[in-house]
Amino acid sequence: MERRRVKESARRRLREFDVGDRFSRLPLPKASVLLPLTVRAGKLHLLLTVRAMQLRRSPGEVCFPGGKREAIDKDEIDTALREAKEEVGLQPEKVEVVCRLVDALLMNHVVTPVVGFIEDTFQATPNPDEVSDVFVVPLEYFVKPSNYKTLPYKTSSGYSGWMHCFIYDDHERKMSFKIWGLTAHFAVFLALVIFGKHPTFKVEYDLDNLISSAETNFMNLYASIYERKKSNL
Numbered sequence: 110m111e112r113r114r115v116k117e118s119a120r121r122r123l124r125e126f127d128v129g130d131r132f133s134r135l136p137l138p139k140a141s142v143l144l145p146l147t148v149r150a151g152k153l154h155l156l157l158t159v160r161a162m163q164l165r166r167s168p169g170e171v172c173f174p175g176g177k178r179e180a181i182d183k184d185e186i187d188t189a190l191r192e193a194k195e196e197v198g199l200q201p202e203k204v205e206v207v208c209r210l211v212d213a214l215l216m217n218h219v220v221t222p223v224v225g226f227i228e229d230t231f232q233a234t235p236n237p238d239e240v241s242d243v244f245v246v247p248l249e250y251f252v253k254p255s256n257y258k259t260l261p262y263k264t265s266s267g268y269s270g271w272m273h274c275f276i277y278d279d280h281e282r283k284m285s286f287k288i289w290g291l292t293a294h295f296a297v298f299l300a301l302v303i304f305g306k307h308p309t310f311k312v313e314y315d316l317d318n319l320i321s322s323a324e325t326n327f328m329n330l331y332a333s334i335y336e337r338k339k340s341n342l
């Protein structure tokens with residue numbers, strides 16, 4: 110019963126923030142990630158992966174299941190579900206897709222976060238070519254962390270900013286995970302959407318106008334990169 114209530118309240122909040130295909134036609138290569146929500150001990154948790162060390166990009170980093178769009182994908186949701194199946198053995202029909210949140214930019218790709226509920230009993234089967242580990246984190250950790258810092262960054266095109274960095278100690282498994290950059294950005298936004306409360310650290314949004322400020326941030330970043338690309342042609 111509690112489980113149903115937790116999911117229903119999250120579902121309602123998420124639907125208010127669904128951007129649908131609003132950003133689908135931006136002329137950049139596409140990638141998608143799945144933000145898989147599951148209820149454990151009455152609380153929402155997010156499932157995350159650790160990238161295999163032999164991958165060319167971001168080896169060993171914490172990431173959501175996801176990847177680049179392929180010609181067979183009909184939309185961003187298809188990409189996220191196909192990649193989640195390839196990487197952690199999640200069957201697409203076992204995911205209740207709820208919404209797409211505001212995109213982000215990474216490595217010249219527009220990355221779409223697709224949010225979906227997965228079964229609470231889901232047992233991942235990581236594909237060792239791409240994923241070395243899978244773990245879950247309580248969603249609340251991304252608004253009330255016990256180990257958090259900000260990290261500065263600068264892209265090769267000269268854009269500079271800062272990013273969130275969480276260290277999550279999984280006491281059961283006696284392991285620590287560093288969750289930062291794009292992955293942390295999506296996890297924080299998801300937690301803000303669902304809990305609707307102020308986090309214990311500074312964020313880049315106007316919390317009274319979360320959706321419009323997230324869209325403005327994205328479009329400003331997109332314009333700064335895309336205008337630069339056009340002027341280099």
Ligand SMILES: CCCC(=O)SCCNC(=O)CCNC(=O)[C@H](O)C(C)(C)COP(=O)(O)OP(=O)(O)OC[C@H]1O[C@@H](n2cnc3c(N)ncnc32)[C@H](O)[C@@H]1OP(=O)(O)O
Nearest residue numbers: 140165166167170172175176177215238262289290291292
């Ligand atoms: C300014 C902020 C900077 C940051 O945020 S970095 C900080 C922390 N890191 C992060 O947050 C991770 C962010 N990255 C991502 O989420 C993902 O890279 C992103 C953008 C969704 C793209 O997804 P990827 O997983 O890189 O793409 P993908 O899954 O399509 O492919 C990954 C590589 O795997 C390869 N691959 C695919 N299927 C395979 C197979 N069956 N066997 C072996 N290799 C396979 C595929 O070719 C790709 O390799 P490559 O990258 O093209 O060299």
Ligand SMILES: [Mg+2]
Nearest residue numbers: 174175176192
């Ligand atoms: Mg991937």
